[in-house]
Amino acid sequence: MPKKFAFALLGFVIVLLALGLVKRAQIVKISSVPHVMPASAVTSYEAKTVAWQPVISAIGTLAPVEGVMLSADADGIVVNIAADSGTSVKAGDLILSLDTSVEDAQLKAAEAAAELSKLQHDRAAELIGKNTISQAELDNATAQLNQANANVAALKATIARKHVRAPFDGRVGIRLINVGQFVSRGRDLVPIQRLDPIYVNFNVPQHEISSLTLGQKISVTVDGFHQPFAGKISAINSQVDPATRNIGVQALMANPAEQLRAGMFVQVEVELPLGAPQVVLPATAIAYAPYGNSVYIIENMKGHDGKEYLGVRQQIVKLGTTRGDLIAVEEGVKPGEQVVTAGVFKLRNGSPVQVNNTVQPAASSKPKPDNT
Secondary structure: OHHHHHHHHHHHHHHHHHHHHHHHHHHHHHHHOOOOOOOEEEEEEEOEEEOOOOEEEEEEEEEEEEEEEEEOOOOEEEEEEOOOOOOEEOOOOEEEEEOOHHHHHHHHHHHHHHHHHHHHHHHHHHHHHOOOOOHHHHHHHHHHHHHHHHHHHHHHHHHHHOEEEOOOOEEEOOOOOOOOOEEOOOOEEEEEEEEEEEEEEEEEEHHHHHHOOOOOEEEEEEOOOOOOEEEEEEEEEEEEOOOOOEEEEEEEEOOOOOOOOOOOEEEEEEEOOOOOOEEEEEHHHOEOOOOOOEEEEEEEEEOOOOOEEEEEEEEEOEEEEEEOOEEEEEEOOOOOOEEEEEOHHHOOOOOEEEEOOOOOOOOOOOOOOOOO
16 A cells, blocks of 8 residues: 555656646747737827917906996985996996985075175175275175075085986996985995906916016906907006915006906916927826826837837926926927827837827817817
């Protein structure tokens, strides 16, 4: 029995050795055949130099050059609305009127009293020349005339306060009152704003102060409008906000069609002096990584067997500003070099590639994506 077990164990060991030798022979055979990686399909883009207009980007709000909420200067009932909501008015145009029936009656009585005082004064002036009355009586008549005229002027001023007029050329907003409504003194009645020209207020970081000057051009884009609006810086705040370390800037824009309205949210770009040309690439060409961003440059390479093939070289780059689909590369890429723009994620340094530019990623500094 022990002999049979020994022979079985010996046979098992021999079989294992034979299988090991066969497997080793297969591995040696496979290792002797050179391994060739399959070429990855990619798209390419030729690096170009572009002279971009450097800008400072900011978020702004539109404000009227002149704007005010008209309020009641006296108590009364609204009897007439001369300028309805949305009406364009000139300075001095009547906006609305309050009831002045009581003041009108008081004014007639005051005018009658003033007329009587004038007759008495004229008669006293005539009699003083004949030495018929004293100087004191003439002075009293003069004082009564002045007082009567003052009463007339006060009533006219009270009546004028009940006729609300436009303080400047502008457009009336949505009125807050109706005919027949009683309004108290100080009650808001209707807004009025001058929209042409119009201000745009925005903030920029304090380190950009040296780049700002009065009269500097700006470009403003507004949601809902396809074209940008041009303007110029008209004022720079005298102090920096201590909480945000930003400085307030105000620019003036023409708005003849009054398309822009106060309170609109806008995007502002302040144009800076033209800088040096920069190498630009599509943003899809950049392989972002914590240790450094890179691109893959396409060029002819030699394999281990000495044969040439089309491969990629990984190049660390220093990135600059971004415009739409494009990004500036400050260091690492030369003009004219072919750079991979699609398929970057599957590449390694030295990987063989096959260029197919039938369909390429978007590469525009001012893209216009579909509204989704």
